[in-house]
Amino acid sequence: MARxxxxxxxxxxxxxxxxxxxxxxxxxxxxxxxxxxxxxxASVYNAFGDKRALFIQCLDRYLDANMRARITRLENSLPPRxxxxxxxxxxxxxxxxxxxxxLLANAALEVAPHDQDIADVVAERMEELEAFFxxxxxxxxxxxxxxxxxxxxxxxxxxxxxxxxxxxxxxxxPKQAVLEGAxxxxxxxxxxxxxxxxxxxxx
Amino acid sequence: MARxxxxxxxxxxxxxxxxxxxxxxxxxxxxxxxxxxxxxxASVYNAFGDKRALFIQCLDRYLDANMRARITRLENSLPPRxxxxxxxxxxxxxxxxxxxxxLLANAALEVAPHDQDIADVVAERMEELEAFFxxxxxxxxxxxxxxxxxxxxxxxxxxxxxxxxxxxxxxxxPKQAVLEGAxxxxxxxxxxxxxxxxxxxxx
DNA sequence: GTCATATTGGAGCGGACGCTATATAATATC
DNA sequence: GATATTATATAGCGTCCGCTCCAATATGAC
Numbered sequence: 012m013a014r015x016x017x018x019x020x021x022x023x024x025x026x027x028x029x030x031x032x033x034x035x036x037x038x039x040x041x042x043x044x045x046x047x048x049x050x051x052x053a054s055v056y057n058a059f060g061d062k063r064a065l066f067i068q069c070l071d072r073y074l075d076a077n078m079r080a081r082i083t084r085l086e087n088s089l090p091p092r093x094x095x096x097x098x099x100x101x102x103x104x105x106x107x108x109x110x111x112x113x114l115l116a117n118a119a120l121e122v123a124p125h126d127q128d129i130a131d132v133v134a135e136r137m138e139e140l141e142a143f144f145x146x147x148x149x150x151x152x153x154x155x156x157x158x159x160x161x162x163x164x165x166x167x168x169x170x171x172x173x174x175x176x177x178x179x180x181x182x183x184x185p186k187q188a189v190l191e192g193a194x195x196x197x198x199x200x201x202x203x204x205x206x207x208x209x210x211x212x213x214x
Numbered sequence: 215m216a217r218x219x220x221x222x223x224x225x226x227x228x229x230x231x232x233x234x235x236x237x238x239x240x241x242x243x244x245x246x247x248x249x250x251x252x253x254x255x256a257s258v259y260n261a262f263g264d265k266r267a268l269f270i271q272c273l274d275r276y277l278d279a280n281m282r283a284r285i286t287r288l289e290n291s292l293p294p295r296x297x298x299x300x301x302x303x304x305x306x307x308x309x310x311x312x313x314x315x316x317l318l319a320n321a322a323l324e325v326a327p328h329d330q331d332i333a334d335v336v337a338e339r340m341e342e343l344e345a346f347f348x349x350x351x352x353x354x355x356x357x358x359x360x361x362x363x364x365x366x367x368x369x370x371x372x373x374x375x376x377x378x379x380x381x382x383x384x385x386x387x388p389k390q391a392v393l394e395g396a397x398x399x400x401x402x403x404x405x406x407x408x409x410x411x412x413x414x415x416x417x
Numbered sequence: 418g419t420c421a422t423a424t425t426g427g428a429g430c431g432g433a434c435g436c437t438a439t440a441t442a443a444t445a446t447c
Numbered sequence: 448g449a450t451a452t453t454a455t456a457t458a459g460c461g462t463c464c465g466c467t468c469c470a471a472t473a474t475g476a477c
Contacts (some may be wrong), residue, residue: 013453014443033326037240041435052436058454062435075305109325120323120388121238124313130386137387161399168395169376176379183322184340192371196364196403212469216423217473243467255466261424265465383433 028069091150106181116178158202231272294353309384319381361405
């Protein structure tokens with residue numbers, strides 16, 4: 012009953028996401044976004060609302076495509092301890108490839124303190140990541156691959172904090188030795204990795 | 215030989231620093247800065263150069279007055295393990311008081327990737343904080359208050375990462391239980407705190 | 418006091434900002 | 448094919464941006 016869109020909304024959102032990711036919210040203009048998306052400004056506003064609404068859609072898309080997809084993939088394909096280890100190691104890999112860091116961390120610092128809606132999204136997703144770590148720790152303690160000495164909630168909170176810290180370092184102090192050392196030491200709180208197939212929990 | 219300044223440069227820098235700290239670099243205009251500093255724009259440019267130069271001066275001032283001063287104070291007044299513990303606990307306290315976070319972390323995410331000079335400052339100061347933690351860990355291992363099981367460099371890197379992560383959470387997910395749990399678990403890598411006055415190192 | 422120098426307030430530069438109004442083009446329905 | 452509806456392109460709205468010019472003002476050196 013009307014003229015159809017000439018562009019792929021998903022691809023356009025991806026392009027906008029990349030700009031916000033690289034340059035931040037305030038430093039990215041709607042004109043730049045439109046250019047990156049291959050759209051005129053009118054189409055941007057027509058399809059996605061204003062700049063803030065577009066940012067929220069980009070943030071959601073980023074989190075679904077990156078964080079949540081990674082959680083699902085690792086949780087379904089690896090035993091819990093390895094899921095944690097792989098999660099952190101993948102972040103180090105990405106951080107050494109580029110200085111983009113993490114759009115969630117960037118948004119948490121730049122936008123969340125001044126925008127309640129975005130703050131809610133950020134908090135919700137951080138909680139989601141924390142919950143993933145907590146599930147993994149508890150499962151690992153059950154199957155004997157993670158020490159029962161450490162409190163699961165505390166460990167999950169440290170892992171969340173470590174991820175966010177790594178993302179800051181990725182943009183501001185991207186030294187391989189630092190990232191890898193931090194991860195190595197963070198993982199040490201899980202206890203020594205099991206050498207046998209079905210090791211006993213220490214206590 | 216000329217008309218003197220009518221304002222206190224330090225106080226003006228402090229006022230500008232607060233604005234950058236709270237709102238970020240891009241989202242703070244020179245007009246706002248001048249207003250907060252009690253200066254006309256001409257005086258701002260005359261005394262501090264352009265916006266970017268002013269930001270760098272604010273960042274330096276922030277780091278000297280906060281990070282470096284704290285390092286010096288703790289290192290001179292406390293034994294090494296307590297210096298680490300107090301550093302982290304003070305950050306948690308500050309994070310629960312306000313959502314300001316840390317100007318260094320904010321700058322690392324927002325500005326460093328696009329400005330080499332600022333990136334250099336950021337990296338330099340991160341290295342400084344890392345070195346503080348490393349000194350403390352090594353000293354604590356010498357006096358027996360910190361376990362020798364953990365690698366000192368790795369531990370310092372984890373502590374640096376934890377600090378940066380806490381600063382992200384402060385702005386985006388400021389839950390007391392999360393901050394405290396993360397710190398508790400991060401400190402656990404130092405080994406159990408000594409109960410006796412002069413405990414032995416474990417090995 | 419005179420002069421040279423530096424600071425200050427205010428006006429304003431050119432340009433980019435977020436966003437919108439309007440007019441045209443393209444489609445599904447009937 | 449006429450109509451209703453949406454998408455696109457262009458132009459432009461008012462505002463704020465970083466920054467500068469300029470006249471007025473206030474000091475130290477002589």
